[in-house]
Amino acid sequence: MGVMHIPGHQNQKPGEVSLAEIRSVLGDCHLCPLGETRNQLVFGVGNPHARVMFVGEAPGKNEDLKGEPFVGAAGHNLDALLSLAGLRREDIYIANVLKCRPPGNRNPQPSEIERCSPFLREQIRSVWPDVIVCLGNFAAHFVLHTDAGIMSLRGKFYQTGHFAVLPVFHPAAALYHREWQQFLDDDFRMLGAWLAEHPAGGAR
Numbered sequence: 001m002g003v004m005h006i007p008g009h010q011n012q013k014p015g016e017v018s019l020a021e022i023r024s025v026l027g028d029c030h031l032c033p034l035g036e037t038r039n040q041l042v043f044g045v046g047n048p049h050a051r052v053m054f055v056g057e058a059p060g061k062n063e064d065l066k067g068e069p070f071v072g073a074a075g076h077n078l079d080a081l082l083s084l085a086g087l088r089r090e091d092i093y094i095a096n097v098l099k100c101r102p103p104g105n106r107n108p109q110p111s112e113i114e115r116c117s118p119f120l121r122e123q124i125r126s127v128w129p130d131v132i133v134c135l136g137n138f139a140a141h142f143v144l145h146t147d148a149g150i151m152s153l154r155g156k157f158y159q160t161g162h163f164a165v166l167p168v169f170h171p172a173a174a175l176y177h178r179e180w181q182q183f184l185d186d187d188f189r190m191l192g193a194w195l196a197e198h199p200a201g202g203a204r
Contacts, residue, residue: 014128014162019048022122026099031115034100040067044095044123051200052087052191053129054078055120055139057170058098058108069094074172081171081184085192093127095120097138108138117142124163130198132163133191136170154187157194164198166191 023043029035042059045068054070062072070078082088098108098116120142124132134140137150143165144158153167166187174181 012125014125017122017126019044019123019126022119022126026119029099029116032100032112034098034102034112037103038100039064041099042067042069042096042101043099044093045069046089046093047091048093048127050091050093050127050129051195052085052092052131052133053124053127054092054094054133054135055124055143056094056096056135057138058096058105059101060105060172061101064101069096070171073175074170077171077174077181077184081188084185084188086195087192093123093129095123097142113138113142128162130164130200131157131191131194132160132165134165134167136168136173140167154183155190157190164194166194 026041026043029041035041038059042063056069059069060072060074062075063069069075079089082092097120098112099119100116102108102112132143134143140150140153141147143163144153144160144167146153150167150169154169156166158165158167168187169180169184171184174184
């Protein structure tokens with residue numbers, strides 16, 4: 001992964017730069033036009049030393065208003081899914097590929113991802129999780145450097161350097177495609193099994 005050059009930390013090691021420092025560099029970001037249309041920048045939230053980091057696509061309406069990721073209906077679904085993996089919100093860290101809501105919840109544009117993604121890379125380096133769960137296509141494409149669709153990617157783990165990566169459907173997608181909820185349930189149970197088989201600090 002590339003790195004964002006934080007002053008004084010050009011050669012930082014994983015976990016060396018704090019999330020607070022990254023948030024400070026991000027500031028009142030206007031690197032792309034989304035800075036003009038958002039209500040709030042949605043940086044990320046959760047355990048700064050989480051074993052599991054969730055990466056979503058972009059803030060939605062509720063997230064844009066509150067300034068936190070996954071607080072709407074998709075967030076409620078995520079909470080239920082976490083329980084299937086034996087996890088709670090306080091155990092995990094959640095961030096998005098984009099920190100600002102695209103107007104009308106449209107798809108992120110390549111130029112927006114290019115400007116915003118260095119901050120996500122640094123968040124991943126700061127948290128340095130064991131597992132990255134990619135919620136939906138845009139997160140999976142970013143983390144795995146693939147154009148494959150989530151339907152073909154889901155259901156198994158991938159290894160990318162230090163990280164085990166699990167692509168899953170976005171929790172919001174299952175609100176519109178109820179038949180996909182079973183896939184999410186299965187994948188989160190698989191996540192729980194992986195965590196049980198790979199205890200923290202144990203051999204990978």
